[in-house]
Amino acid sequence: MKSVGKNIPRLDGYDKVTGKVKYVDDIDIPDCWRGEVVRSDIPYGRIKKINFDKAFDWDKVMTCTYKDIPGKNATIFLSDDQPILAENLVKHVGEAIVLIAAPSASKALEAKKHITIEYDTLDSVLSIEDSRKRKNVIFGKDNIQAKYKIEKGDVKKGFAEADFIVEGEYRTGFHEHAYIETQGMAAIPRPDGGLTVTGSLQCPYYVLKTLKSALLLDETKINVVQAPMGGAFGGKEDYPSLLGMYVALLSIKSGKPVKIIYSRDEDIVVTTKRHPSIVTHKTGVKKDGTITAMEIDVAFEGGAYSTLSPVVLSRGVIHSAGAYKCENTFCTANCYATNNVPTGAFRGFGAPQVFYALEMHIDKVAERIGMSPHEFRLKNCVEVGDRLSTTQLLKESVGAKECLEKVLSAADFGKKWRNNLDTCAFKHLRTKKGIGLSLYMHGGAFTGSGEGMKSEAGLRLNKDGTISVLTGCTDMGQGSHTVLPQIAAESLGVPAALVNTAVPDTAVVPDSGPTVASRTTMIIGSILVRCAEKMKKKLPDLKKRDVKELLKTYYSEHGELKIIERYILPPEIKWDQEKHCGDAYPVYSWAADVAEVSVDAETFEVSVDKLTVAVDVGRAVNPVLVEGQMEGGTLQALGWALMEDCIYKNGKPVNNRFQTYIIPTAKDAPEWKTIIVEKPFSYGPFGAKGIGELPLDGGAPAIANAIYNATGLRITSLPITPEKLYSLYEEKNKIK
Amino acid sequence: MKRRIKLNNGIINADADPIRRLIDVLRYDLQVTGTKDGCGEGACGACSIILNGECVNSCIILFGQIEDGDEILTVEGLLKDGKLSRLQESFVKNGAVHCGACIPGMLLSATALLNKNLKPTDEEIKDSISGNLCRCTGYGKIIKAIRECI
Ligand code: FES
Ligand code: FES
Numbered sequence: 001m002k003s004v005g006k007n008i009p010r011l012d013g014y015d016k017v018t019g020k021v022k023y024v025d026d027i028d029i030p031d032c033w034r035g036e037v038v039r040s041d042i043p044y045g046r047i048k049k050i051n052f053d054k055a056f057d058w059d060k061v062m063t064c065t066y067k068d069i070p071g072k073n074a075t076i077f078l079s080d081d082q083p084i085l086a087e088n089l090v091k092h093v094g095e096a097i098v099l100i101a102a103p104s105a106s107k108a109l110e111a112k113k114h115i116t117i118e119y120d121t122l123d124s125v126l127s128i129e130d131s132r133k134r135k136n137v138i139f140g141k142d143n144i145q146a147k148y149k150i151e152k153g154d155v156k157k158g159f160a161e162a163d164f165i166v167e168g169e170y171r172t173g174f175h176e177h178a179y180i181e182t183q184g185m186a187a188i189p190r191p192d193g194g195l196t197v198t199g200s201l202q203c204p205y206y207v208l209k210t211l212k213s214a215l216l217l218d219e220t221k222i223n224v225v226q227a228p229m230g231g232a233f234g235g236k237e238d239y240p241s242l243l244g245m246y247v248a249l250l251s252i253k254s255g256k257p258v259k260i261i262y263s264r265d266e267d268i269v270v271t272t273k274r275h276p277s278i279v280t281h282k283t284g285v286k287k288d289g290t291i292t293a294m295e296i297d298v299a300f301e302g303g304a305y306s307t308l309s310p311v312v313l314s315r316g317v318i319h320s321a322g323a324y325k326c327e328n329t330f331c332t333a334n335c336y337a338t339n340n341v342p343t344g345a346f347r348g349f350g351a352p353q354v355f356y357a358l359e360m361h362i363d364k365v366a367e368r369i370g371m372s373p374h375e376f377r378l379k380n381c382v383e384v385g386d387r388l389s390t391t392q393l394l395k396e397s398v399g400a401k402e403c404l405e406k407v408l409s410a411a412d413f414g415k416k417w418r419n420n421l422d423t424c425a426f427k428h429l430r431t432k433k434g435i436g437l438s439l440y441m442h443g444g445a446f447t448g449s450g451e452g453m454k455s456e457a458g459l460r461l462n463k464d465g466t467i468s469v470l471t472g473c474t475d476m477g478q479g480s481h482t483v484l485p486q487i488a489a490e491s492l493g494v495p496a497a498l499v500n501t502a503v504p505d506t507a508v509v510p511d512s513g514p515t516v517a518s519r520t521t522m523i524i525g526s527i528l529v530r531c532a533e534k535m536k537k538k539l540p541d542l543k544k545r546d547v548k549e550l551l552k553t554y555y556s557e558h559g560e561l562k563i564i565e566r567y568i569l570p571p572e573i574k575w576d577q578e579k580h581c582g583d584a585y586p587v588y589s590w591a592a593d594v595a596e597v598s599v600d601a602e603t604f605e606v607s608v609d610k611l612t613v614a615v616d617v618g619r620a621v622n623p624v625l626v627e628g629q630m631e632g633g634t635l636q637a638l639g640w641a642l643m644e645d646c647i648y649k650n651g652k653p654v655n656n657r658f659q660t661y662i663i664p665t666a667k668d669a670p671e672w673k674t675i676i677v678e679k680p681f682s683y684g685p686f687g688a689k690g691i692g693e694l695p696l697d698g699g700a701p702a703i704a705n706a707i708y709n710a711t712g713l714r715i716t717s718l719p720i721t722p723e724k725l726y727s728l729y730e731e732k733n734k735i736k
Numbered sequence: 737m738k739r740r741i742k743l744n745n746g747i748i749n750a751d752a753d754p755i756r757r758l759i760d761v762l763r764y765d766l767q768v769t770g771t772k773d774g775c776g777e778g779a780c781g782a783c784s785i786i787l788n789g790e791c792v793n794s795c796i797i798l799f800g801q802i803e804d805g806d807e808i809l810t811v812e813g814l815l816k817d818g819k820l821s822r823l824q825e826s827f828v829k830n831g832a833v834h835c836g837a838c839i840p841g842m843l844l845s846a847t848a849l850l851n852k853n854l855k856p857t858d859e860e861i862k863d864s865i866s867g868n869l870c871r872c873t874g875y876g877k878i879i880k881a882i883r884e885c886i
């Protein structure tokens with residue numbers, strides 16, 4: 001193959017290293033006003049009055065409230081419960097109430113100081129526990145935003161057969177995306193009377209949907225364009241629908257272009273986070289290592305509005321029993337409303353929480369029966385022919401065992417694990433080493449028959465003899481706008497240099513579905529393969545002469561050639577959404593991590609020395625980009641495991657700055673080793689599966705297990721701080 | 737306040753309020769937008785530039801601190817006669833660039849390092865970019881890209 005499997009440097013690399021790339025705040029829009037947002041500073045209450053200071057000259061600025069929204073005052077997701085601007089109730093700190101635009105940022109900020117809000121405060125609910133016991137009912141009848149149950153076999157029977165039953169509870173907190181480019185959007189009036197909304201956003205057609213419904217405009221009057229994105233990780237999946245509405249409302253009312261760029265503090269306070277979780281496990285196991293039953297309960301905190309929580313919870317519970325053989329599983333899941341900021345999409349989408357719980361718990365189970373963590377996993381790891389907890393039969397492309405075997409041998413796991421076992425040595429050494437393992441997977445694309453929504457993508461022959469990929473899916477840094485042209489070039493049989501990706505503009509590109517769920521390479525890529533087949537039939541034989549000249553000539557003779565195709569769901573997928581039973585995903589990507597850590601015996605500080613990751617992606621279309629995804633995602637998991645902690649006080653984040661919300665630096669990064677395993681998926685383009693989210697799922701438990709191997713301390717809530725390690729150490733020694 | 741400074745490859749006259757942040761003068765007044773604002777308080781390094789040979793955070797420097805004759809290098813100045821610098825080339829080749837938001841700052845920190853230290857160790861490379869946060873790459877490929885330019 002000439003393009004697929006090659007390390008083609010990313011197509012936007014040149015613009016990014018020269019500073020030529022224009023992120024939304026870099027675009028020079030003439031006569032552009034700047035916007036500001038007045039927000040709730042209480043977690044729950046009724047708005048009594050909005051005071052506009054009479055002493056201030058309001059003629060020079062423009063303000064909007066919910067009354068300026070002509071259509072539906074809601075972001076359009078699953079249940080449309082989130083208002084764009086609060087009407088009389090606020091349900092979390094940071095909820096938008098009034099919008100301001102002014103000719104300069106300083107004027108807009110000044111105006112903001114002259115608006116005050118009076119409230120009647122209500123009794124807020126700020127934790128999963130309080131929501132579960134209904135301290136106050138703030139959502140529906142019972143505070144539950146979504147619930148599921150997955151059943152396979154008979155757990156009662158399974159527990160009866162077990163020699164041991166092992167239980168555990170695991171917790172994680174809010175997790176901030178911390179993309180380096182904060183959220184920002186601009187609305188620009190078009191010469192034809194329409195409006196262009198552009199900015200840092202993952203899903204142009206999501207934003208368009210909300211704009212259309214709230215502004216009562218159709219797509220001839222409004223288009224959404226993705227600007228180059230400085231990172232997103234899920235954080236720019238749903239939130240830009242709100243921000244897009246803010247700039248659109250202000251622009252329509254003022255007649256000016258309007259831009260809003262969040263400061264870091266504002267971004268951390270108001271945008272979504274990863275769902276905090278409490279996951280409990282009860283596992284039945286035989287002496288020989290057979291898992292006879294798994295009972296799992298997953299509780300997520302959804303925050304004030306349900307937004308994407310029902311699907312995050314669904315993905316969470318589907319992954320909660322992981323990649324293990326077990327005849328009897330029973331998984332329950334609930335997402336609880338609170339008066340904290342709405343939680344939403346974050347790389348992994350519910351799976352990192354359940355894998356942190358599961359992969360720590362598996363180590364505990366193995367220990368209970370005196371088996372090593374790797375032997376236990378090797379014995380129980382799924383293979384082709386096995387069924388997952390949703391009863392999904394694994395027919396092909398299952399690299400779990402190969403990933404395990406490869407990662408274990410590359411890291412020399414067994415020997416190191418045994419050598420580190422003497423945790424008594426912990427107090428005698430300056431630093432103690434530890435090694436830990438995790439096994440995990442991630443379902444590619446939407447759940448069940450979700451991909452039956454018929455996403456579209458296409459190829460267009462351009463005048464200059466190049467070919468453009470047309471897709472509404474965006475490149476947020478992951479490299480899809482290099483990978484998709486590679487797939488198209490390979491299928492067309494043209495040099496990769498002739499293919500690019502058109503700017504995602506809803507006026508130009510079709511609706512390819514959102515850029516989420518590790519779906520772009522696999523779903524859009526496979527549509528492009530079909531487009532290429534069709535295009536090839538129309539074009540003359542591309543093997544013969546100078547291809548670019550040939551394409552140019554074709555264009556000059558026939559005009560533009562555009563092929564748009566729809567995604568076709570593999571026919572055998574059967575999914576019962578009600579029972580959450582059947583083929584949860586078209587296919588899974590599999591991986592195993594080995595983390596090697598050093599724990600300082602005096603300060604209890606943990607440093608991760610090395611991370612070895614083996615990953616089955618079906619086919620690595622661009623191996624360097626695959627490694628980049630694995631390393632980058634695993635470092636986010638490392639941050640979540642050891643240092644990242646959003647601290648909230650009365651619904652307000654206390655550490656909403658990069659000085660106080662600490663993410664990993666180059667000095668925290670381990671040495672990386674990524675091993676690529678390729679078990680092709682017959683419906684993926686050239687066998688490729690998804691990769692984007694997978695790396696976040698396995699890092700935290702591998703590190704936690706390594707810390708246990710080093711110290712004998714099992715910390716069951718993230719982040720694993722020196723303080724937590726120290727107090728558990730003290731507690732254990734006191735008991736002794 | 738007026739200042740005559742060397743910005744990248746040219747001499748310019750800049751005129752701004754002395755209490756305006758240098759990053760804003762660069763980005764908004766002079767339209768040199770390669771330098772990024774990731775936090776505004778010296779914690780992320782997205783705004784790193786080289787001022788008189790030293791790598792500094794331009795978000796915590798006020799225009800009033802700039803003197804006539806000062807030399808400022810931003811990411812735009814790394815390109816020489818339309819050619820990428822070795823570091824820029826190495827970043828692209830090694831997959832050290834993902835979203836790109838941290839990259840201008842990263843490149844300037846690395847440039848400042850290699851200007852002073854021809855043979856940095858891995859530890860010295862890590863030290864030199866430890867003030868530049870990258871949320872995408874895991875740093876491994878960035879370190880490799882810099883190492884290859886030694
Ligand atoms: S923007 Fe200057 S250090 Fe973050
Ligand atoms: S490449 Fe995205 S922050 Fe570094």
